[in-house]
Amino acid sequence: MLQVRLKPPVCPSRPLAADCGACGARAFSVCASLEGEDLARLSALAEPVRFAAGQALTRQGERADYLFNITSGTARVQTLMADGRRQITGFLFAGDFVGLEAAARHAGSVEAIELVTACRFAIGDYRTLVRQSPKLEAVLLERAGHELTEARAQILLLGRKTAEEKLASFLLNLADRDPMRPHAEGQLRLPMSRTEIADYLGLTIETVSRVLGRFKTAGIVQLVSVSELRILRPERLTQLADGES
Amino acid sequence: MLQVRLKPPVCPSRPLAADCGACGARAFSVCASLEGEDLARLSALAEPVRFAAGQALTRQGERADYLFNITSGTARVQTLMADGRRQITGFLFAGDFVGLEAAARHAGSVEAIELVTACRFAIGDYRTLVRQSPKLEAVLLERAGHELTEARAQILLLGRKTAEEKLASFLLNLADRDPMRPHAEGQLRLPMSRTEIADYLGLTIETVSRVLGRFKTAGIVQLVSVSELRILRPERLTQLADGES
DNA sequence: CGCATCGTTGACCAAGATCAAGCCTGGTGG
DNA sequence: CCACCAGGCTTGATCTTGGTCAACGATGCG
Incomplete structure (x- = not known):
């Protein structure tokens, strides 16, 4: 098994750089394809955070200030209608990236189902990062393509x-x-x-x-x-x- | 009205560079944000093509050799199940881009509903283009994000x-x-x-x-x-x- | 004009929703 | 230790939305 058990990330209130080299989720993640300088830059800006079951990583309608890279646990992406009907648009696992839709405001919220650990990036840092690292941008574009394909599969599932x-x-x-x-x-x-x-x-x-x-x-x-x-x-x-x- | 009527693009069997400067769909398209050298490069590799109603731009299961940028008309993106059930995952209009999912093979097909004119790019050319033009890559990533948001909206619609x-x-x-x-x-x-x-x-x-x-x-x-x-x-x-x- | 295709309308049907009990499992407190 | 409770899961009875089947009307083309 590839999966390496993470040390519980340290107190989220005091930002602390992540140690990407030791990350168990790296194999599945967008960072898998980064190395050397690119990885170091990423590592410097990533802040490890954790969310108990039920806590929200992002909330529907709020400003999108952060992006996340999930390192362990399970989360759900959901949209609520005014009358309370809920649609879960996806489940997120270790290696999944939150924030590709990159809108100013979140159209849906992301909430932990069981304990989630993740790397958090400020949206500004992220933009710089992407600008500096064409490799990262390429990987994200590819990942977005995959998600689009998955979304289409889900559309077929729900429609037919x-x-x-x-x-x-x-x-x-x-x-x-x-x-x-x-x-x-x-x-x-x-x-x-x-x-x-x-x-x-x-x-x-x-x-x-x-x-x-x-x-x-x-x-x-x-x-x-x-x-x-x-x-x-x-x-x-x-x-x-x-x-x- | 912004919409400028296109001269019918010339014979598709003889590749011919597009005149992006004169393109009526440029305002809505990924090329909207390109200029100067970037636009010239794009222009040189784009081949104008047209599809009559019912013709396929791409076919489910086939190799993805080309990408398209729709300049006029309407197309549908669809997936078929083995028993013939069909799900249309989206409609495409002037300015829409075909090929973001960027898989080796098409998971669905794209077919013209009424006469479609489009710019076609060979997949290899496209990859070079993206590598040379970070601006283009950024625009595509942003566009992918939008499509993802739309896909989520459609998932809510179909599910609930x-x-x-x-x-x-x-x-x-x-x-x-x-x-x-x-x-x-x-x-x-x-x-x-x-x-x-x-x-x-x-x-x-x-x-x-x-x-x-x-x-x-x-x-x-x-x-x-x-x-x-x-x-x-x-x-x-x-x-x-x-x-x- | 005649045929084909597409859209509309009505009668009936069924997959899945709703409503309503029960049933486990795990946690709490007596 | 066990009674009790709460929350989530299962199971059954019934209902409703949207599907199926069928007939008919409109539009368009050779």
């Missing part, structure tokens, strides 16, 4: 897939994306609640629960615990995800 | 909005985005068919038709012709779009 197809796609994605997944083959953590899964897939908790139940009785997955699950028949899930049955 | 809210949001977006909209206040073209609207909003043609009908009887819009519509009560549409009623 059935509840079963949505859940199947979700589980497969999660298995690919969460770098903290347990070692056991096919096993994966569900750090998010049923409500969060529902708000991500455009469903209700009841439907999520029922479909997972059906997957279980069909022998496609096994619920090790309520938040831990083992995929028994990945090929079956893939079929379901693409609507091939 | 009702049919009426979807249609209302769609009409308001269209009014903002299409630079070719007719002059008359509140009037807008619907270059796309009902089927395309439905596949964009995750609905069926019948539902689109019915909801538009309801908007009409409610006096919110007026259908000038089947593909031309006037918004009579924009404030009502805004309310509907945000679910405030």
Whole structure:
């Protein structure tokens, strides 16, 4: 396993440069492709911060003053409607970057689901950094492209897939994306609640629960615990995800 | 009106440098922020091309060899599922850029809805161009951020909005985005068919038709012709779009 | 004029939402 | 140690939104 356990980052109220060299998330992150001077510059401006479950990294409608690079934990990106309806547009794991949309104000908020550690950059520092380091800019552009592709996939999922197809796609994605997944083959953590899964897939908790139940009785997955699950028949899930049955 | 009518671009089979200086779409486009040497370089590598309604600019699954900058017309970005279900992930108008996702292969296809003229760049040329022109790269990154924000808005729409809210949001977006909209206040073209609207909003043609009908009887819009519509009560549409009623 | 394509309208249907109990699990306090 | 409670999860009964199926009207083209 690549994953190196981080020392808990020091007090966030007193800014302190990060030690990017020792960062366990570097392998997954935009910083992976930086080295030498570029990495040093980044390291100097990054401030390690941590957020308990439920705390907000950024809030819908507020000024975008900071950007983040997640180093461990799980967060959700969500938008709320006036009447309280919620859509979760994505989950963030170690290595994910917050702030590519780069608007003056956040269109959605980002909140920790479980303890999150991250590198924080002031937006001004970030802009200088990007200007000085064409390599970084290129990496960010590439990353933005990936996110755009993922967003399109989610649009297809929400617009045209059935509840079963949505859940199947979700589980497969999660298995690919969460770098903290347990070692056991096919096993994966569900750090998010049923409500969060529902708000991500455009469903209700009841439907999520029922479909997972059906997957279980069909022998496609096994619920090790309520938040831990083992995929028994990945090929079956893939079929379901693409609507091939 | 800013819009300058383009001379029909010359034969696409014989590559020919574009005249960016005379381009009517430049105001909306990524090239808007380029000038001098940068613009000259771009101009030299851009090849003007045109696509009749129904023709594909890029095809799902094929190698991504070219990028495009749309100079006039309307195109759709779509993904097909194995069983034929279609999701349109976006409509493209003059000034829009095709290829930010920058994957080796296209995850979806882009097809002209009505006659499209565009500037085409070979992917290799594009990479050189971006490397030589940090300004261009910055603009593209910014554009990618905008598209990401739009994609998130569409995810909210598909995941949590009702049919009426979807249609209302769609009409308001269209009014903002299409630079070719007719002059008359509140009037807008619907270059796309009902089927395309439905596949964009995750609905069926019948539902689109019915909801538009309801908007009409409610006096919110007026259908000038089947593909031309006037918004009579924009404030009502805004309310509907945000679910405030 | 006749056919094809697209859009509209109506009758009926079903996937998933809503409403309403129960059920676990973990934490608290007696 | 166990009774109790709270929050999240599951399960069942019923309802509603939007989908499906079908017929018909408009538009446009050869």
